[in-house]
Amino acid sequence: MTYCIAINTDEGLVFCSDSRTNAGFDNISIYSKMHTFVWPGERTLVLLSAGNLATTQAVVKKIWSDIENSAAVNLQSSPDIRSAADYIASISAGVQKQHVERDTSSTNFEATFIFGGQIGTDKPEIMLIYPQGNFIHESEEHPFLQIGEVKYGKPILDRIIKRSTPLTQAARCALVSMNSTTRSNLTVGAPIDLMIYSKGALDFGQRMSLTENDPFAKQMSEYWNQGLVQALDSLPRFPWELN
Amino acid sequence: MTYCIAINTDEGLVFCSDSRTNAGFDNISIYSKMHTFVWPGERTLVLLSAGNLATTQAVVKKIWSDIENSAAVNLQSSPDIRSAADYIASISAGVQKQHVERDTSSTNFEATFIFGGQIGTDKPEIMLIYPQGNFIHESEEHPFLQIGEVKYGKPILDRIIKRSTPLTQAARCALVSMNSTTRSNLTVGAPIDLMIYSKGALDFGQRMSLTENDPFAKQMSEYWNQGLVQALDSLPRFPWELN
Known part of the structure; x- marks a missing residue:
């Protein structure tokens, strides 16, 4: 299993996997x-x-080789995020089809992707690419996308993430969402990759890879637990407690 | 779908559905x-x-009729929680078997239950009764049980609930866990039934039924959102934010 998140805020993008x-x-x-x-x-x-590792590795390999060979369509020359997503979706569907045709035991070769970024002066965008070869963007109300084991980490994103959420707060929220998931599902685990991209920067962004025993990750988890206890303490008392 | 929780703390039991x-x-x-x-x-x-409504209704009906008829085994005379759970498990398995034998279209008649309480001076207990007719109690480390749509509301329980959690705090935590689930899954919805039972009381406990627009439930949800924002704000800054 896998858990990946992308968030699209007014200040930029967060990716976490x-x-x-x-x-x-x-x-x-x-x-x-x-x-x-x-x-x-x-x-x-x-x-x-997320999904079948042979499929996702083949897709990434093909993307790099198309860049190196300056193929007619490639990530370096795509005019916009949408057409780049369509290009990746088409590779993914093609790889799956090839593997299905070879296979004799109805294996699941599906792969799902989140793809996003910024090209030149265009707006930053994020897309969820389905195994079927089509894709969607995030909603205006909940400007994030998730793939893999999405349920454990969804409530915190639902409650916090808006377009106006400051970029670093969105990144901390992504780490909390990831932490909730790794605690609950053994097949989601460290190292946790985080990338924070500031709108307009067109650079490598801030990137972290947090191992299980990373002091920063541990501190995050401890502070979060303390914060939750305080949040619970701040909730209204039951009517009979007020007497 | 359904979401139900039971929590077994040193001070007593919480049930929420x-x-x-x-x-x-x-x-x-x-x-x-x-x-x-x-x-x-x-x-x-x-x-x-939780589960097939015809099954769960038949099980509850049978429990009541065994009480009214003073059947050889019934909930009023069971010597302890474990044998009462076994009695309910046996009814549930029997009802499912009867319905499966009648059916011609391989319908899912399964039902899952949480059962608990206190009998006389025994310790309060909670049990999860599987459709297969067997059952388990909660773990010492995580003294709660969930049935139905369990994932959205599990992280908050994992992080907060211990044996030593005060009873009303455990109840607030159950409401938050339920609230996270109703927000994320349309097939889990109000009214939310809550029962708080103080160890040794052997009474009806404190019981609330919270409708969607109940002012108390709304206030809970609003305060919780505010508390989460504060908890996020309290998290450690990223290394590059400190310069």
């Missing part, structure tokens, strides 16, 4: 699911991947 | 999923139900 892959309970590996494609001053693009 | 039932998206009803069996001064027993 875990690094655990598993094929059954006894076959666990660490692979980063965050792939960045940056041409400083021109474009910053980020791809987060 | 939603009231929405649905058979498809266009067939929604309101049924309380909290059933109480109280003989003041003798025993307080609570049953929360």
